[in-house]
Amino acid sequence: DVKVTQSSRYLVKRTGEKVFLECVQDMDHENMFWYRQDPGLGLRLIYFSYDVKMKEKGDIPEGYSVSREKKERFSLILESASTNQTSMYLCASRKSGGTGNTIYFGEGSWLTVV
Amino acid sequence: DAKTTQPTSMDCAEGRAANLPCNHSTISGNEYVYWYRQIHSQGPQYIIHGLKNNETNEMASLIITEDRKSSTLILPHATLRDTAVYYCIVRVDYGGSQGNLIFGKGTKLSVKP
Numbered sequence: 001d002v003k004v005t006q007s008s009r010y011l012v013k014r015t016g017e018k019v020f021l022e023c024v025q026d027m028d029h030e031n032m033f034w035y036r037q038d039p040g041l042g043l044r045l046i047y048f049s050y051d052v053k054m055k056e057k058g059d060i061p062e063g064y065s066v067s068r069e070k071k072e073r074f075s076l077i078l079e080s081a082s083t084n085q086t087s088m089y090l091c092a093s094r095k096s097g098g099t100g101n102t103i104y105f106g107e108g109s110w111l112t113v114v
Numbered sequence: 115d116a117k118t119t120q121p122t123s124m125d126c127a128e129g130r131a132a133n134l135p136c137n138h139s140t141i142s143g144n145e146y147v148y149w150y151r152q153i154h155s156q157g158p159q160y161i162i163h164g165l166k167n168n169e170t171n172e173m174a175s176l177i178i179t180e181d182r183k184s185s186t187l188i189l190p191h192a193t194l195r196d197t198a199v200y201y202c203i204v205r206v207d208y209g210g211s212q213g214n215l216i217f218g219k220g221t222k223l224s225v226k227p
Contacts (some may be wrong), residue, residue, distance in 0.1 A: 042216070042218070073119075082142050107156055
């Protein structure tokens, strides 16, 4: 089974803090993604990475950065957390190449910024 | 990516088959049909996907009509743990770095004892 593991399920941070969300996958997937999910807005793509040290902005990258130093690990960084970044964050991964490759999600990280 | 239409909610008796419909009348020839589900407070869970042929795995069966304008996800023996929101998504899979999934509102399936 594919395993995408997010390090923290629930976090509470203060406004202005730097926040790190970590994600690890164990299937040697090239592609990794960070989404946020908000009621009524569905899933929105923040960043994705197609290989080590490679990244591209998604639909809502403002206020976020990412790091992919190793193939299995993809980190989402909130440089200065704000209350409007309170959300559920989802990491996902997918094998590159071919077609019909499935995207697998982690359990999600609930972040509250106070 | 093509738009999908699903019923807002459905009920199913425990032990019975749950049949979840999805309309995707504007689907194009290279778009796959994916099904995910999301249990409250958890990440989306992949269920099954297909292009043209019907598919079956350990979780479910996917029936795609011959014209590909609609599909049905079948959970053969629903349990209480299958209560979740089920999403039908159609998308082109370029096999490259693109991977954005557009989740609609889905169908809230309630499995009742």
